[in-house]
Amino acid sequence: MTLRARLVAANWKMNGSRVDNARWLEAFRAQPAACEAVVCPPYVYVEQVVSGLAGTGAFVGAQDLCDRAAGAWTGEVAGEMLRDAGVQWVIVGHSERRAAFGETDEIVAAKAERALDAGLRPIVCVGETLEQRSAGRTASVIAAQLDAVLQRCTPARLAAGALAYEPVWAIGTGHSATPQQAQDVHAAIRAQLARHDPAAAGAMRLLYGGSVKPGNAAELFAQPDIDGGLIGGASLVAAEFLAICAARAHG
Ligand code: PGA
Secondary structure, X not given: OOOOOOEEEEEOOOOOOHHHHHHHHHHHHHOXXXXXXXXXXXXXXXHHHHHHXXXXXXXXXXXXXXOOOOOOOOOOOOHHHHHHOOOOEEEEOOHHHHHHOOOOHHHHHHHHHHHHHOOOEEEEEEOOOHHHHHOOOHHHHHHHHHHHHHOOOOHHHHOOOEEXXXXXXXXXXXXXXXXXXXXXXXXXXXXXXXXXXHHHHHHOEEEEEOOOOOOOHHHHHOOOOOOEEEEOHHHHOHHHHHHHHOOOOOO
């Protein structure tokens, strides 16, 4: 029923080396992804991945960008520079950046806007902690995170990119959300978008992230509002990432 094309993104986080990346890229080139794929390496390896993915149809993403325009911001990287380096996508507001690097909802919203202004496609991440879920606050936490972004970017603009639901308790833990838990949140996100713009809500790709593996990808991706995934640990092995890209619904 859905016309949304599946999107699967690899978030390498702070992993990789020139040698390991070259091996990964060689394996990827041997068996191009079965769906739209984005590979997000650390900044210093962007150039290597841009050239390694040339001709495969896959896109390169960054894991972050600065929320300011170019200038005197030591250590930061502007969206325009990422575009200049051949990057098309960028992860914004990953929970590790929110929790460990102090990114507030407002900073995340500013980064999403900067990314769009620079011509990048943002993958804006939202997600609740275990404590918030246990307290029954999942829906309100996600709604507030999304609302902050919607204050600055319309759903129609955001639909150039994607939104990723990543429950913090599922990231890197081996305990994925169940397909139904993920679907419930995805449906709520789409409903929130639809209150602003039904057409954009229908077009927006909503990715699930958090311990997605080749063994659980198919049942997650079979949910009506799950349009792909943001893959951390399993994306470090090219064969696993490719298997997730190729995951098919049962039957
Ligand atoms: P994971 O990470 O697949 O290792 O759980 C997902 C993410 O943090 O994007």
